Amino acid sequence: MATDPRRLDAIRSDRSELENHYIDELVAGRLSRRQFMRRGAVIGMSTGLVGTILAACGSANSSSSASSSSGAASSSASGTPTKGGTLKLAIQAPAAAVNPLTVADSGGLCMLAQTGEFLAFDNNLALQLQPMLATSWTPSKAGAVWTFTLRPGVKFSDGTPMTADDVVYTFQQLADPKNASNALSTFTGVLDPAGVVKVDSGTVAFHLSAPNGNFPYLVSSDNYNAIIVPNGTNFADWQKTFIGTGPFKLSTYTQNVGASFVANPDYWGGAPNLDSTAFTFYASQQPQILALQGGTVDVVVQFVPTGAESLLNSSSYTIIKLKSANHRELSMRNDQAPFTDARVRQAIALSLDRPGMVSALLDGYGEVGNDSPFAPKFPSTNTSVPQRVQDLAKAKQLLAAAGHANGFSTTLTTEQYEEIPELAQVIAEAATKIGVKITLKVETQDNYYGKATYGNSDWLDATMSLVDYGDRGVPNVFLEAPLTSNGPWNAAHFKNPTYDNLVKQYVAAVDLQTQQTIAGKIQTLLLDETPIVIPYFINGLTATTPSVHGVNPTSISAIYLKDAYKSA
Amino acid sequence: MLGFILKRVGLGLITLWILSLIVFFAAQVLPGDPARAILGPLAAPSAVAALSHQLGTDQPLATQYWHWISHFVTGDLGTSYQYQAPVGPLLVKALGHSLKLASVAFVIVVPLGIIGGVIAALSVGKPVDRIISVFGLSATVIPEVVSGIVLILIFGIALNVLPISATWPPGAGIGTQVYHLIMPAIPLVLILFGYIQQMARAGTVEALASDYARTATLKGLPRGVMIRRHVLRNSLLPTITVIATQTGYLIGGLVLVEVLFNYQGIGRLIYNAATAKDFPMLEAGVLVIGIVYMLATLIADIIYSLLNPRIRYRGVE
Numbered sequence: 001m002a003t004d005p006r007r008l009d010a011i012r013s014d015r016s017e018l019e020n021h022y023i024d025e026l027v028a029g030r031l032s033r034r035q036f037m038r039r040g041a042v043i044g045m046s047t048g049l050v051g052t053i054l055a056a057c058g059s060a061n062s063s064s065s066a067s068s069s070s071g072a073a074s075s076s077a078s079g080t081p082t083k084g085g086t087l088k089l090a091i092q093a094p095a096a097a098v099n100p101l102t103v104a105d106s107g108g109l110c111m112l113a114q115t116g117e118f119l120a121f122d123n124n125l126a127l128q129l130q131p132m133l134a135t136s137w138t139p140s141k142a143g144a145v146w147t148f149t150l151r152p153g154v155k156f157s158d159g160t161p162m163t164a165d166d167v168v169y170t171f172q173q174l175a176d177p178k179n180a181s182n183a184l185s186t187f188t189g190v191l192d193p194a195g196v197v198k199v200d201s202g203t204v205a206f207h208l209s210a211p212n213g214n215f216p217y218l219v220s221s222d223n224y225n226a227i228i229v230p231n232g233t234n235f236a237d238w239q240k241t242f243i244g245t246g247p248f249k250l251s252t253y254t255q256n257v258g259a260s261f262v263a264n265p266d267y268w269g270g271a272p273n274l275d276s277t278a279f280t281f282y283a284s285q286q287p288q289i290l291a292l293q294g295g296t297v298d299v300v301v302q303f304v305p306t307g308a309e310s311l312l313n314s315s316s317y318t319i320i321k322l323k324s325a326n327h328r329e330l331s332m333r334n335d336q337a338p339f340t341d342a343r344v345r346q347a348i349a350l351s352l353d354r355p356g357m358v359s360a361l362l363d364g365y366g367e368v369g370n371d372s373p374f375a376p377k378f379p380s381t382n383t384s385v386p387q388r389v390q391d392l393a394k395a396k397q398l399l400a401a402a403g404h405a406n407g408f409s410t411t412l413t414t415e416q417y418e419e420i421p422e423l424a425q426v427i428a429e430a431a432t433k434i435g436v437k438i439t440l441k442v443e444t445q446d447n448y449y450g451k452a453t454y455g456n457s458d459w460l461d462a463t464m465s466l467v468d469y470g471d472r473g474v475p476n477v478f479l480e481a482p483l484t485s486n487g488p489w490n491a492a493h494f495k496n497p498t499y500d501n502l503v504k505q506y507v508a509a510v511d512l513q514t515q516q517t518i519a520g521k522i523q524t525l526l527l528d529e530t531p532i533v534i535p536y537f538i539n540g541l542t543a544t545t546p547s548v549h550g551v552n553p554t555s556i557s558a559i560y561l562k563d564a565y566k567s568a
Numbered sequence: 569m570l571g572f573i574l575k576r577v578g579l580g581l582i583t584l585w586i587l588s589l590i591v592f593f594a595a596q597v598l599p600g601d602p603a604r605a606i607l608g609p610l611a612a613p614s615a616v617a618a619l620s621h622q623l624g625t626d627q628p629l630a631t632q633y634w635h636w637i638s639h640f641v642t643g644d645l646g647t648s649y650q651y652q653a654p655v656g657p658l659l660v661k662a663l664g665h666s667l668k669l670a671s672v673a674f675v676i677v678v679p680l681g682i683i684g685g686v687i688a689a690l691s692v693g694k695p696v697d698r699i700i701s702v703f704g705l706s707a708t709v710i711p712e713v714v715s716g717i718v719l720i721l722i723f724g725i726a727l728n729v730l731p732i733s734a735t736w737p738p739g740a741g742i743g744t745q746v747y748h749l750i751m752p753a754i755p756l757v758l759i760l761f762g763y764i765q766q767m768a769r770a771g772t773v774e775a776l777a778s779d780y781a782r783t784a785t786l787k788g789l790p791r792g793v794m795i796r797r798h799v800l801r802n803s804l805l806p807t808i809t810v811i812a813t814q815t816g817y818l819i820g821g822l823v824l825v826e827v828l829f830n831y832q833g834i835g836r837l838i839y840n841a842a843t844a845k846d847f848p849m850l851e852a853g854v855l856v857i858g859i860v861y862m863l864a865t866l867i868a869d870i871i872y873s874l875l876n877p878r879i880r881y882r883g884v885e
Contacts, residue, residue: 095844096606097652102619104608177612180603180619184612236652255651255658256832256840257735280733283827283836286717287732291830294724294732446600446843449609459609481610489610 007056038379039512041129044137081273081565089299090288093281098239100227101181106557109224113558114261115244116227120220122473124322124554143211143510150202154268157249164198169231171196183225211508214474222473247272247562273565300543302557305363306419311543322540324471324555325375330533331465331492338408343398345530350395351430358536361419369534372526373478382520395434407435413462415448465491471555479503494531580862591854592633602649605844623649646848655852666833670818672749673756681761685768704762712755716828734831752829767806775802812868820857
């Protein structure tokens with residue numbers, strides 16, 4: 001790497017300590033150019049600045065994957081976009097009212113993202129956090145205060161300008177424990193309403209309850225409830241207007257049937273290519289696939305491989321594959337025999353043929369897991385920690401050492417959802433190879449989750465429990481809720497003060513090097529203790545006809561269509 | 569006749585009230601609660617509590633039921649928990665959809681079933697009878713989803729002559745609507761054909777063997793005229809019964825067909841309401857189907873008595 005020290009020094013003098021730290025890491029080769037771009041974005045370095053630094057460091061193609069700051073940019077667009085037309089899309093029907101505060105399902109959050117925008121955009125295709133309604137952000141030295149500069153000149157679809165008051169209102173409502181806000185599972189212990197402070201009409205500061213190095217993700221598209229709405233919005237009525245700042249405006253919304261949107265000519269990032277979009281709501285996956293094959297729709301926004309073989313095995317469709325942290329988690333009660341012994345838990349984990357599971361259950365659309373929430377897609381994941389592989393001899397040896405030479409019998413409780421029942425079957429079959437007999441109890445989701453509190457939920461109370469977790473941009477939620485001593489979703493009943501402490505350090509760490517170091521310790525600790533097994537991470541899948549270009553799906557099943565177009 | 573109708577309506581109202589009680593309390597037995605259904609399993613407990621309070625589902629059961637029924641009798645169907653929108657318009661639209669689909673299915677299956685039954689009866693025991701009857705009975709056991717997928721693959725994708733989705737474009741005329749409903753109606757036709765054909769066949773066989781048919785034949789009436797005037801009316805009667813008793817299925821029981829063909833009928837609406845514990849929607853939906861079912865059986869009884877002189881002359885029991 002041909003570094004130009006003089007140019008670099010000129011840049012350095014204006015940069016913060018943290019930014020200079022990253023530049024050091026880049027120059028030392030500890031951060032790749034790609035990692036540098038991603039981390040730089042998180043701490044709020046502008047794309048232009050990142051480009052200048054990379055150029056000074058001799059990077060030939062500094063701007064190739066650093067996307068422009070024009071909001072929801074897309075990566076699959078090529079050639080000259082065709083203007084006009086209507087794009088028809090199939091999505092899972094929103095399960096409830098489209099209320100920014102309460103939305104929790106894939107259909108609903110996909111609707112929010114059509115007209116709503118976030119302070120930052122977690123571009124899953126580019127694996128990069130990009131500016132959206134905020135142009136830049138900076139952390140205080142310890143990461144406890146984050147200051148966001150808002151994009152000037154942004155207007156809501158009703159014509160009123162967006163200011164700091166709107167942003168403050170939005171986040172105070174989302175973080176208010178008195179509200180039925182789904183963002184509370186993210187903001188509890190991180191941000192309370194009093195912590196959202198207007199600095200001036202174009203600047204908002206977030207004073208956090210505890211330092212958080214990845215806070216920008218929590219106000220990005222990743223935290224799908226956090227679309228910016230006008231000050232004073234009645235959230236329950238929002239579905240009548242869909243007022244937002246995005247590239248499209250609501251045309252019609254019909255519960256259970258569909259929704260259509262028209263281009264917003266005044267969009268701050270320029271008018272979209274399409275004239276309009278039309279979403280049809282479906283109750284299950286199969287009719288969506290049939291509709292794509294029959295030409296009723298152009299795009300199936302999200303699907304899983306099971307039951308979609310006809311799409312995956314055909315060359316007539318474009319399949320967009322996204323790396324995701326969407327995973328299945330097998331928990332074993334650390335406080336109940338026989339799983340009180342870590343060796344027994346390790347034995348179960350060692351019995352699994354993970355690559356075989358990915359190919360059989362996911363048709364290969366996934367990555368193997370290493371029994372920690374650090375998915376391959378997270379930049380902070382420490383790749384030097386060895387991958388756990390199937391080892392039946394060692395598993396039997398561990399069981400014998402734990403006093404279970406002849407195996408034992410237990411029950412695995414799980415939910416009827418996607419490929420999970422089949423996965424439970426595969427786990428049970430693998431266990432028989434080491435003499436463990438697992439009886440399966442597959443329940444409806446209502447029965448399985450119950451009240452989702454300890455003592456009232458098979459998910460949290462069962463001896464062995466297999467649950468699904470959707471995608472997130474950072475592993476924080478996965479590290480905390482299901483694994484810390486006070487975590488509300490700790491189905492493994494895992495209580496380990498060393499772990500709790502490491503997670504606190506990890507969450508607070510602002511720079512990537514520290515994050516990776518602590519991640520390595522957490523990954524090793526989780527392999528030693530094995531409170532949970534994460535066999536794989538599942539890719540997000542979107543299918544389109546070949547004439548569709550420029551769509552930008554996310555792995556939480558939203559889709560951004562500003563740059564989308566249909567070629568003739 | 570009027571007294572008969574009034575008595576039936578009165579009994580119907582009591583039945584509906586009991587139905588509303590059963591639905592309400594049966595729904596309470598199901599796991600989960602409305603707020604959690606909306607917010608998802610991973611929502612914070614404080615958020616669930618706040619939403620339960622907004623919806624009123626944290627009130628005692630008796631209070632909730634009273635609140636609902638006292639509004640219901642005034643014509644206020646309430647607000648759907650799930651959709652945060654008035655129940656009435658959602659329900660009326662879905663009911664309209666269901667009635668349209670049921671009508672298309674009826675218009676196809678009733679003539680086919682009766683013709684099939686009469687043809688089979690006229691050649692009892694012969695190969696024609698066997699073929700029609702075996703086909704009809706076999707078809708009744710094909711699940712709607714299986715025949716539906718086969719139809720979509722053939723007519724929707726391979727031949728591409730019929731639309732895959734039953735939902736027509738906004739503002740479509742009646743012709744387009746029917747065009748969209750042909751494919752979803754066929755699985756229902758397959759299921760109902762066997763019943764109607766068998767009933768029509770049995771009625772015709774019985775009528776053909778009756779004294780009046782023999783008398784008609786003996787007095788020299790041509791066979792065609794004898795069948796039209798004396799036999800058909802008798803073979804129609806059991807068909808009406810079948811149709812009336814299948815109304816509940818055809819209006820509210822088509823969840824799988826509605827899902828497959830992406831059609832927003834009342835079956836799917838009620839199914840969603842039950843899984844989400846959307847109580848106002850569930851109650852109103854079940855009651856509407858109850859009312860439709862009662863109306864259908866009442867109308868069937870009236871038509872039956874008009875077609876059957878023995879009942880008409882005997883009057884109300």
